[in-house]
Each structure stands twice: as C-alpha cells, then as structure tokens.
Amino acid sequence: MKKLLALASAAALLGGQVAAEEYPTKTIEVITHAGNGGGTDVTTRMMMIRARRELGADMVVVNKRGGGGATAMDHYLTQEADGHSILTFTIGHSATVALGKTDMTLDDVRPIARGTDDPQILMTRCGVYDNAEAFVAAQKDDPLTYGTTHLGGIDDVSAFMFARRGELATPKIIPFEGGGELATQLVAGAVDVAVLNLAEAGSQIDAGDICPIVVLAPERMSGLPDVSTAQELGIDANFSTVRGFVVHADTPDAVAEKIEAALMNAMGHTVYQGFLTSVGLDANSVAGSEVWGNQLTSMQADMDSALRELGFIE
Numbered sequence: 358m359k360k361l362l363a364l365a366s367a368a369a370l371l372g373g374q375v376a377a378e379e380y381p382t383k384t385i386e387v388i389t390h391a392g393n394g395g396g397t398d399v400t401t402r403m404m405m406i407r408a409r410r411e412l413g414a415d416m417v418v419v420n421k422r423g424g425g426g427a428t429a430m431d432h433y434l435t436q437e438a439d440g441h442s443i444l445t446f447t448i449g450h451s452a453t454v455a456l457g458k459t460d461m462t463l464d465d466v467r468p469i470a471r472g473t474d475d476p477q478i479l480m481t482r483c484g485v486y487d488n489a490e491a492f493v494a495a496q497k498d499d500p501l502t503y504g505t506t507h508l509g510g511i512d513d514v515s516a517f518m519f520a521r522r523g524e525l526a527t528p529k530i531i532p533f534e535g536g537g538e539l540a541t542q543l544v545a546g547a548v549d550v551a552v553l554n555l556a557e558a559g560s561q562i563d564a565g566d567i568c569p570i571v572v573l574a575p576e577r578m579s580g581l582p583d584v585s586t587a588q589e590l591g592i593d594a595n596f597s598t599v600r601g602f603v604v605h606a607d608t609p610d611a612v613a614e615k616i617e618a619a620l621m622n623a624m625g626h627t628v629y630q631g632f633l634t635s636v637g638l639d640a641n642s643v644a645g646s647e648v649w650g651n652q653l654t655s656m657q658a659d660m661d662s663a664l665r666e667l668g669f670i671e
Contacts, residue, residue, distance in 0.1 A: 380615060381413070384416065385409075385415070385440070385443065386419045386441065387401050387404075387405060387418050387419065387602075388419045388429050388433050388445065389401050389418060389420055390426040390430075390449070391420065399632075400472050400473050400600045401418055403628070403632045404624055407623035407628055407629065410623075411623050412619045424458055425453045425456075426450040429444065430453065431459055431460055433605075438608045439608070440604060440615075440616055443469070443603070444466065444603050444604070446600075446601055447600050449507065449511055452507075455660045455664050463657055465605070466605065467606045468646045468650035470643070470644065470646060471601035471649040472600050472642065473600045473601075473633070474644075475642070476554075476573055476574035476596070476598075477512070477515040477554065477598060478569045478581075479552060479571040479572075480552075480558055480567050480570060481543070481550055481570050482543060483565055486570060488585075489584075489589075492570050492571065493571075493592075496525040496528070499526055500525075501526075501528055501529070501550050502549045502550070503516040503550045503551070504543060504547070504550065505552050506539055507532060508532050509664065511596060512552045513532075513552075515573055519587060522592050523587075523592040536554065539551050541561075543561075544567060555580055555581065559636070569581050572584050572587070573586070573596045574586050574595055576588075578638075601644075601652075602620060603653075617645060625643065
C-alpha cells in the first residue's frame with residue numbers, strides 16, 4: 358500500500374510539473390469589472406502588451422461589469438484553477454467583499470502581482486482655495502459637497518474618513534458614473550470637491566481648471582511634488598486605488614510562479630513603465646506576490662473597519 362501511495366504521489370508531482378512546463382495551452386482571459394477605457398481596463402491592457410510575449414500566448418480582456426465588481430468576481434469563481442484566467446483585483450473589490458455582495462473571499466484567490474498603487478486625490482476648481490490648510494479650514498463647520506464615482510466604495514470611504522479623522526463637517530456625497538464625468542462636473546461647479554486619481558483629471562489639470570489639493574497618502578506623489586498629503590495636515594487618511602492581479606487559490610504553485618514572473622517582467626518593461634509615468638506614478642507601483650498579498654490582507658481589514666465605522670456594515 359505504501360508503495361502504491363508513493364507511486365501515486367510521484368505521478369501527481371510529475372503531472373504537475375508537466376502541466377507547468379506546458380502552460381499555457383490556450384488563450385488566457387484577464388477578467389475585469391471595468392468598462393472599456395476605464396483606469397482598471399487600461400492598466401490591464403498595458404500589462405498584457407508584454408505579458409503575452411512573456412507567456413507565449415494570446416491574452417484577452419473579458420469585461421464583466423456590475424455590482425461593484427461582484428459580477429466579475431462571481432464569474433471568476435466559475436473558471437478553472439489552471440492559470441488560464443486571471444482576475445484584476447482592486448480596492449473596490451475589497452469593499453464588495455466587505456459588504457457581502459459577492460461569494461468570493463480572499464481565501465479564494467492567490468496574489469500574483471500589483472500593477473498600480475494610485476493614491477486618492479481630493480481636487481477642487483483652481484483658485485477657490487489658497488492652499489490645503491484653507492481647504493481644510495473651510496470644512497471645520499460647514500460641509501462641502503464631494504463628488505465620487507461610487508457609493509460604499511473607496512471614493513466615498515476616502516471622503517468620509519478624511520472628514521472624520523480631520524474632525525471636519527460630514528461631507529455631502531454626490532455619485533457620478535465615472536471619473537471623466539466627475540471631473541467635468543467639478544469644473545462646472547456641480548460639486549465642491551472631487552475624489553479622483555491623477556489620470557482621471559489629467560486634461561483638466563493641464564488646462565488649469567482643476568487643482569489637486571490633498572493627496573491621501575503618507576508621502577507626496579512624484580507627479581505632484583507640490584501637493585500636500587493628508588498626513589502632513591495631521592489627518593491620518595491614506596487611501597489608494599490599488600490594481601493588481603490574482604488567480605485561483607488552488608492554481609498549481611509552478612503555474613502561479615510562472616505567471617508572476619511573466620507579469621513582473623512585463624510591468625518592468627519600458628512600455629509599462631512609460632504608462633506609469635504618464636499617469637503620475639512610478640516604478641514603486643509594481644510589486645510581487647509577497648508585497649501584494651500583504652497589501653490585500655491589510656486593505657481588506659481597513660475596508661471592513663471603515664465601512665463598519667461609517668455604518669455601511671451593521
């Protein structure tokens with residue numbers, strides 16, 4: 358019996374090795390929750406430019422919109438754990454998990470690599486406030502109207518937690534369909550503040566219509582060296598739009614490691630690095646499975662805590 362078990366174990370090990378050596382054997386689907394042209398969609402496609410060469414296989418984006426990422430996550434759970442499907446995972450997915458809107462938990466996935474770590478930025482119409490201190494002072498007694506692209510997600514969590522931890526008046530939240538629309542409505546005066554990422558308002562910033570006023574990060578962004586952080590203002594509110602890649606938790610180790618090596622090489626290439634520079638980020642955005650995995654765990658805990666504190670979770 359022991360001999361049979363040993364033979365079976367050896368056969369299973371050999372089979373796993375062969376599978377890993379042969380991987381990939383077909384087109385790799387990269388599943389996202391974002392529509393065409395959104396930040397997550399663009400990040401995914403930029404990663405794939407070189408990753409398909411690294412893996413020697415075609416890669417296609419599968420957009421599964423709806424439910425704050427729940428549709429994409431629940432769809433991903435139906436895919437085989439063979440490495441031929443990859444899920445783009447963001448902090449918005451952490452909110453969806455925390456709110457119980459998906460069947461997925463972090464135990465269902467295995468971190469592969471992080472593609473962007475893009476701090477949330479509070480933006481206003483240029484000329485309204487002299488500096489970040491004046492912006493904060495304006496909210497001590499009277500609330501400002503904040504525009505976001507979600508409810509119960511990273512955008513309004515960022516706005517609420519900035520106000521709460523800064524002991525400011527609770528902001529009024531108005532949601533919009535996307536970052537582009539929000540930037541346009543900020544310029545039009547529909548809201549006082551917009552919670553955006555740098556790339557979402559790039560053209561309006563270049564035109565001098567929108568001014569980033571506070572970055573919700575521990576350190577200043579290389580693309581916005583003159584913009585204060587919440588930390589510098591004495592407000593402990595650090596939130597980023599993080600985008601990375603995961604596979605099924607049961608994906609064979611050798612296959613997952615092969616995918617990680619390919620994605621890290623792809624995102625270390627000048628093509629992807631140029632993309633990061635174009636949206637005000639740098640090489641520090643890219644990280645491997647260990648760093649990405651630790652961040653997934655911590656941001657899930659932070660999102661659970663924030664949503665509970667704000668009353669989204671009973």
